[in-house]
Amino acid sequence: MQESELTYFKEILKSREEQIIKNIDGVNKELAQLNSLELNDEGDHASVSTDSMVESAIVHQQENELRAINAALGKISIGDYGICAMCEDDIDFERLKVKPHAIYCIDCREIVEKSS
Numbered sequence: 001m002q003e004s005e006l007t008y009f010k011e012i013l014k015s016r017e018e019q020i021i022k023n024i025d026g027v028n029k030e031l032a033q034l035n036s037l038e039l040n041d042e043g044d045h046a047s048v049s050t051d052s053m054v055e056s057a058i059v060h061q062q063e064n065e066l067r068a069i070n071a072a073l074g075k076i077s078i079g080d081y082g083i084c085a086m087c088e089d090d091i092d093f094e095r096l097k098v099k100p101h102a103i104y105c106i107d108c109r110e111i112v113e114k115s116s
């Protein structure tokens with residue numbers, strides 16, 4: 001991959017990283033707020049708990065993506081970015097544009113999804 005392309009993806013990954021950190025922060029603040037509400041209002045206990053479960057799931061998902069982004073940024077710095085972790089072919093440029101932290105090419109992705 002060319003230097004200019006690497007820089008392009010690095011910028012995308014960095015801004016995505018910032019956005020996710022902000023999101024997680026926001027959800028965590030909201031969770032803390034919900035938890036304090038929970039203590040004050042026993043009557044609404046059930047619905048608040050459901051909300052916090054959904055929010056926890058979102059945080060969990062975002063944390064996974066954050067890890068994937070960190071891994072991708074690490075790969076950029078060692079010059080390993082955009083290479084499929086399974087077959088070691090180049091990952092399609094268009095695919096990386098949609099999902100810059102992708103670690104598999106489209107073919108391998110399908111195999112992984114089917115076997116899981």
Ligand SMILES: [Zn+2]
Pocket residue numbers: 084085086087088089104105106107108109
């Ligand atoms: Zn592959």
